[in-house]
Amino acid sequence: MLDLRFVRENIDLLKKKLTLRGDDLDLNSFIQVDQERRDLIQNVEALRSQRNQVSDEISKIKQKGDAAEDLVAQMREVSQEIKKLEIDLKEKEEKLQSFLLVIPNIPHESVPVGKNEVDNKEVRKCGQLPAFSFEPKPHWDIGEALGILDFKRGAKLAGARFTLYKDLGARLERALINFMLDLHINEHGYQEVLPPFMVNRDVMTGTGQLPKFEEDLFKIEGLDYFLIPTAEVPVTNIHRDETLSEQDLPLYYCAYTPCFRKEAGSYGKDTRGIIRQHQFNKVELVKFCVPETSYAELEGLLRDAEEVLRRLDIHYRVVALCTGDLGFAASKTYDIEVWLPGQGEFKEISSCSIYETFQARRAGIRLRREGKKGTELVHTLNGSGLAVGRTLVAVLENYQQEDGSVVVPKALRPYMGGIEKIERKR
């Protein structure tokens, strides 16, 4: 959410910035409602001021034992009038609020201008492009042949976009989770948290999933609970409605959670394999910091996420999303895309974003400075470190052997009980 006063005073700038995103909100009606609201406030408050004053007089008259019937009657009418105006005012405020809640964040000036993913800018490529002496297979063939991914039974249990992991497949997923958690917690200074996997509406609104993207979420029937689409939601909201002190910042959190997404509107996309599932595992990194360090913190967060692939020795690239591809709440985003030889393309495996004060304003996460009056809003950031299912895909496809087996990357072997290779069971 943007600051109301900022929107009011920078309406032209805002229009320009939203055009970069490919968004065209009608900001004229916003200006009108805002003006109506302020007029109403002035009327209501003048009446309230009058009522407060006269009520005091009534009190004094009554203490003397005199009657104040005419004043009481007069104020009865004033109160009625106030009530009427308050109803009006509330309506305007709700209108204005729902307006503010659907205005996306403003892209940072370092974000490349562009229409869609084609205009994203490659920042760097890392690691070696693997060479194969045979035709590399996609992970669904590898996984099925090894008996570690069972798509048929996954679909039987829950439907399309669900998969049953078996044997060393399940073990590999668990190994990846633990490997990532240990790396970020022991070496990158993050605090481990394990949050609820479902949250209420306020929390979903705090990080920006609601009200705009309700159709992407799984909702618990009969209750106002939603399954989280990412750990970003519960973890960022840990400090909802709190004022943090400057010395506590920056805060680094790391959480493993499953994530649940409806994937509405992606019919026919990534239908094979485990690239796009309704339920997938993710290790998430979340940071809270002061505004002046936040862009440096974004670079650090990105490096922390990249380190997972460096340790696994898998080829990847980093791209900066362009203005047209940027998510609703983000001011800037880097995607990490991993090389998948079975499909001959790079695939998103992490998204690292800074939200500046956009989420903090919605969620009420403030900051108090030593010796300074008042509060300001913190900056929030998050990034996948990494999407676990897609990392498993990358391991299978990059470490596959001609005989159909998959070598376990060295960094994962301690987490796999020393197993060096996943082979077909006889």
Next chain:
RNA sequence: GGAGGGAUGGCCGAGCGGCUUAAGGCGGCGGUCUUGAAAACCGCUUCUCCCGAAAGGAGACGGGGGUUCGAAUCCCUCUCCCUCCGCCA
């Protein structure tokens, strides 16, 4: 699921219809004193919105609604916490 008790400022804690401008304490900040510190004493300690050059005004005692000229205080409702009983991993 049943029966009770709670929710007040950074924290503890009074207040139960109008001198509440939210007492008092703790913590924090500033000052006096001191070589320095402690103690003592004095003062200051929230956020949001509106208007404005300044002054000013309005709102917030868990959330929402109601009664009243006037609500932290009375009524309704929701949420959360605590105690006891039942059920349960």
